[in-house]
Amino acid sequence: MKALWLAAALCVAGSVPVGAAEPAAAKPDRGVWVIRDVTVIPADTDEVLAHRTVVIREGRIAGIQALGALLHPAGARYIDGRGKFLIPGLVDAHVHIATEGALRDSKNPLLAGLDTGADHVYDRHVLLSFLKAGVTGAANLGGGAHSDEDLLWLRDEIAAGRILGPRLYVAKRINGPRAEVASPRPAEVPASKPGAPTTAADGIAAVRAARERGYDFIKPYQFLNRETYQAVVEETRRQGMVSSGHLPELGCGVCADRAFAFAHPLDNIAHSEELGRYGRESDLAPRDIDALAERVARGKIGVTPTLITLKQILHMYVQREVPPVPGDWLALVDPVTRLDWAPANNPYLSAKFRNQDGADTFSAGYDFSRLLTRELWKRGVPLTVGTDAPLPGLAFGVSVHQEMIELREVGLSPLEVLRAATVNAHRLFDRQGGSGAVRVGERADLVLLDADPLADLRNVARIDGVFVQGRWLPAARIEAMLKESDREMRELSQRLQARQAAAERSKPAP
Structure with missing residues (x-):
C-alpha cells in the first residue's frame, strides 16, 4: 500500500x-x-x-x-x-473535506477513537476522489480544531509532493455565539469566549491568529454581531487575506442590517442562499432579485452560488431520501460520510427539519437563488463553483460537475461555466499563484x-x-x-457496523 x-x-x-x-x-x-x-x-x-x-x-x-x-x-x-x-484543473470553491481530524472533532459517539487505518489512508482516499473528477483545487470553508490542523498539514504535504491531492486553500471560520447574537438587546452581548468573539478587539485578534497559524483565508460567519463582523472583515483585508463566508444575521438588536452588510463587503459570498435571506422580508419577490444583484455588483463582491446544495436539500425535503449519486461515484463515498448520510444522522431527513418555520418556502428559495444567480452573471459578478460537499448526496469531486450543470442551466455558456470552475476560483483564493489558465508560465x-x-x-x-x-x-x-x-475502507465500514451493533445492544429494553 x-x-x-x-x-x-x-x-x-x-x-x-x-x-x-x-x-x-x-x-x-x-x-x-x-x-x-x-x-x-x-x-x-x-x-x-x-x-x-x-x-x-x-x-x-x-x-x-x-x-x-x-x-x-x-x-x-x-x-x-x-x-x-x-x-485548467477544476476547483471546488466551497467544500468541507472529511479528514481523520474531523472524526476526532465529531460529536457522534460512534466515531470517538475510531481507527481509520495506517498512513493516512482515509485522508488519501478522500483526496483522490477529487482528482478522479479533475478537481485539482479545493477551498475548505471551515471545520473544527482537529480537522483544520489536519487540513493545514495535508495542504503542505500535497504542496511538497508527498501526498497526492488537490491544492488546498484552508479557511478559518470565525463565528459568534448564536444565542447571544439573537438577543433583542445589544446590552446583553457577553464577553468573548474562545472561538466566538463578540468584540471588535477579539475579532481582530482572531484574524491575526489565523494569519499567524497559516490559514489561507477567513470565513466570517453569520452569528458575529455587528461590531465584530465589521472588525473581522476589515482586519482580513488589512492582513491581505481573502474573506469568503456568510452575510451577517438580520433582525436582532446586535445584528447588522442590509445597508451595513454591503457597506462592509466580503470578497466573496459563500452561497446565493445567503442573499436569499436578505430578500425574505418581502417573500422572495422577484423585485428583490434586481436590487440584491445590483448591490453585489456595485460592491464588487464575488459569489459561490452552491445551487446544487439547495437542489439536494429540496430533494430531501420533498422525497424524504438522499438524492442519488451520479454513475459509480457512490462506491467511492467513504464509510464515515455514508454514516452521516443515513436517516438516523441526516438532519435534512429529520422531523425537526421538516417542521421548521419556513420549510414550505424551500422550493421558492431554490428558484429565487437560480434567478438571482442569473442576474449576478448578467451583471458580470465573478461566480465560482462550489458544492458544500459532503452534504448528503454530494460526493467529493463529482459534485463539482453537478454544480457546473446547474450554472449552465441558468444561462451561462459552457465556457463561462468552465471559467467559473477554474480561473475565477484562482483569482479569488490564489491571487499570487497565477491565473489558473492554460498559459505559458502557469x-x-x-x-x-x-x-x-x-x-x-x-x-x-x-x-x-x-x-x-x-x-x-x-x-x-x-x-x-x-x-x-x-x-481499508471495507475494514473501516466493518468497524463502524460493529460499533453500531454494540450501541444497539446497549440500549435499555423498551
Missing part, C-alpha cells in the same frame, strides 16, 4: 508514449511532458487553440506551440493529444478530456488524465490507487 502511494506522489506514469507499458520505477521529479496535437482551452479568454503541442516542465507550462514546431525536449515523455482537449494543474466540453459541458466527466503540479496521472492510475484503498 505505502509503496504505491509513494510511487504515485513521485510522478508515476511512463517515460514512453501513453498507451505503452509503464516502467516499474518512478522518477522522483516532475520531469518533462509533451502533449502532442491537443486542443487547448485556456479559459481566461474566449480562445480555443487547436492542434497545439504543450510542453510541461518541472510543474509548469513551459510552451504552447503550433503543431509544426519541432519540440523534442531532452528526457521528455509524450502524450498523444489527438482528439483531446486540455483545460502551474500545470490541468485536465485532459476525451471530448469537447464547449460542445457539451457534461464532457468534463470524460477524463483521460490529470496533471497535478506537473505530475501526470492517467485516469486508470487514479482508479487503481482508489482500488488500493478498498480493503
Whole structure:
C-alpha cells in the first residue's frame, strides 16, 4: 500500500508514449511532458487553440506551440493529444473535506477513537476522489480544531509532493455565539469566549491568529454581531487575506442590517442562499432579485452560488431520501460520510427539519437563488463553483460537475461555466499563484478530456488524465490507487457496523 502511494506522489506514469507499458520505477521529479496535437482551452479568454503541442516542465507550462514546431525536449515523455482537449484543473470553491481530524472533532459517539487505518489512508482516499473528477483545487470553508490542523498539514504535504491531492486553500471560520447574537438587546452581548468573539478587539485578534497559524483565508460567519463582523472583515483585508463566508444575521438588536452588510463587503459570498435571506422580508419577490444583484455588483463582491446544495436539500425535503449519486461515484463515498448520510444522522431527513418555520418556502428559495444567480452573471459578478460537499448526496469531486450543470442551466455558456470552475476560483483564493489558465508560465494543474466540453459541458466527466503540479496521472492510475484503498475502507465500514451493533445492544429494553 505505502509503496504505491509513494510511487504515485513521485510522478508515476511512463517515460514512453501513453498507451505503452509503464516502467516499474518512478522518477522522483516532475520531469518533462509533451502533449502532442491537443486542443487547448485556456479559459481566461474566449480562445480555443487547436492542434497545439504543450510542453510541461518541472510543474509548469513551459510552451504552447503550433503543431509544426519541432519540440523534442531532452528526457521528455509524450502524450498523444489527438482528439483531446486540455483545460485548467477544476476547483471546488466551497467544500468541507472529511479528514481523520474531523472524526476526532465529531460529536457522534460512534466515531470517538475510531481507527481509520495506517498512513493516512482515509485522508488519501478522500483526496483522490477529487482528482478522479479533475478537481485539482479545493477551498475548505471551515471545520473544527482537529480537522483544520489536519487540513493545514495535508495542504503542505500535497504542496511538497508527498501526498497526492488537490491544492488546498484552508479557511478559518470565525463565528459568534448564536444565542447571544439573537438577543433583542445589544446590552446583553457577553464577553468573548474562545472561538466566538463578540468584540471588535477579539475579532481582530482572531484574524491575526489565523494569519499567524497559516490559514489561507477567513470565513466570517453569520452569528458575529455587528461590531465584530465589521472588525473581522476589515482586519482580513488589512492582513491581505481573502474573506469568503456568510452575510451577517438580520433582525436582532446586535445584528447588522442590509445597508451595513454591503457597506462592509466580503470578497466573496459563500452561497446565493445567503442573499436569499436578505430578500425574505418581502417573500422572495422577484423585485428583490434586481436590487440584491445590483448591490453585489456595485460592491464588487464575488459569489459561490452552491445551487446544487439547495437542489439536494429540496430533494430531501420533498422525497424524504438522499438524492442519488451520479454513475459509480457512490462506491467511492467513504464509510464515515455514508454514516452521516443515513436517516438516523441526516438532519435534512429529520422531523425537526421538516417542521421548521419556513420549510414550505424551500422550493421558492431554490428558484429565487437560480434567478438571482442569473442576474449576478448578467451583471458580470465573478461566480465560482462550489458544492458544500459532503452534504448528503454530494460526493467529493463529482459534485463539482453537478454544480457546473446547474450554472449552465441558468444561462451561462459552457465556457463561462468552465471559467467559473477554474480561473475565477484562482483569482479569488490564489491571487499570487497565477491565473489558473492554460498559459505559458502557469502551474500545470490541468485536465485532459476525451471530448469537447464547449460542445457539451457534461464532457468534463470524460477524463483521460490529470496533471497535478506537473505530475501526470492517467485516469486508470487514479482508479487503481482508489482500488488500493478498498480493503481499508471495507475494514473501516466493518468497524463502524460493529460499533453500531454494540450501541444497539446497549440500549435499555423498551
